[in-house]
Amino acid sequence: MSHFPHTELSTRHLLIRPFIDSDVDDIVASCSDRTARHFLRLPDPYTADDARVFIDKARRKWESGSAEWVIADPETNRYLGGIGLADVDRGRGSAEIGYVTAPWARGRGVAAEATIAVTDYLFANRIERSELRVVPENIPSQRVAIRAGYQKDGLLRSAAVGEQWRSDYLVYSRLPTDPPPPAPRYLPDLPSGRLTDGVVALDPFTPDDTDEYFALSALPEVWGTSMPPIPPDRAAIEQLCNHGAQMAWLAGQAARMAIRDAETGKLAGAMGVYRQGGPLPQVMLGYSLAREFRGRGFMSRAVGLAVDWSFDIVGAKRVVAGTASDNAASQAVLARAGFVKEGLERDRLLAPGGGFVDNVMWSILPKDR
Secondary structure, eight states, X not given: OOSSOOOOEEOSSOEEEOOOGGGHHHHHHHHTSHHHHHHSOOOSSOOHHHHHHHHHHHHHHGGGTOOEEEEEOTTTOOEEEEEEEEEEETTTTEEEEEEEEXXXXXXXXXXXXXXXXXXXHHHHTTOOEEEEEEOTTOHHHHHHHHHTTXXXXXXXXXXXXXXXXXXXXXXXXEOXXXXXXXXXXXXXXXXXXXXXXXXEEEEEOXXXXXXXXXHHHTSHHHHTTSSSOOOOOHHHHHHIIIIIXXXXXXXXXXXXXXXXXXXXXXXXXXXXXXXXXSSSOEEEEEEEEOXXXXXXXXXXXXXXXXXXXXXXXXXXXXXXXXXXXXXHHHHHHHHHTTOXXXXXXXXXXXXXXXXXXXXXXXXXXXXXX
């Protein structure tokens, strides 16, 4: 006897139903998609016979105490994706949800809406913990987890296995006692995807920024004032631009952005807004600028945009920054942006090649703007 009632679920925009034979062609198309194949272990090529075998297994899942549904358009009944339970432990009252979205249904919030519905279904059937497992580079799936009210628990190292790769798993969970979705985010997305004053723009890094950002980070005056002060690693820069910066942003750790010439789109520098612990909502800024953009007021404008976002959108009460005591250019930027010098921390920063240098602490409050 099935542990779960064999039922359809419905939401505002979706029908979540059992598989039917006419889903075969759409399953083949979805499982032949390059993005889906990257994250799932699937036959190659994926054929109609493979789809029929999958449908048969999906139907039998209900008999074994699990569940598997199609995410469908309620008007046309067309397949938009699939969602099911990858692991059920009735003794511990836990289950893991897995899902896939068809290429023609992406960008519509389908996976998040279906995940919310299935999670509510689990809670109604005496499941006390629902999990999602996501590989770090799958940024869209991390967004699904957050939109569905899931909170990140931690990392399972080298637990995910694909066709030609092995990776970590980020583990997200939701409990019946958690607040309704979406899960809170300390660092929200930028309004309309970017910040700009018409001259300078700040927006998230993309894979296309890898070469320019590596060149910027390799400047001696840039890596020499970074912490730790060591030359950049190309692989680390590539990972950051591909998904690392977005992952840290979603986790509320840091919002790392490209500083661009608003007219040309060229990468001018980098801005980081870093969350800091403690009872007072506070963030710290870190930044760098390419040589060709120095002396043109770009950094002062970028700092101003980051400060306004930190106060008005993030809700920070203090924004702080530190500079080496001999970094006159950075101190001038902060002074022009309205920061107030708070004091000197002796031997606070690592120096290139060894030893320590003093750090000058700066801060700005909402009333200082």
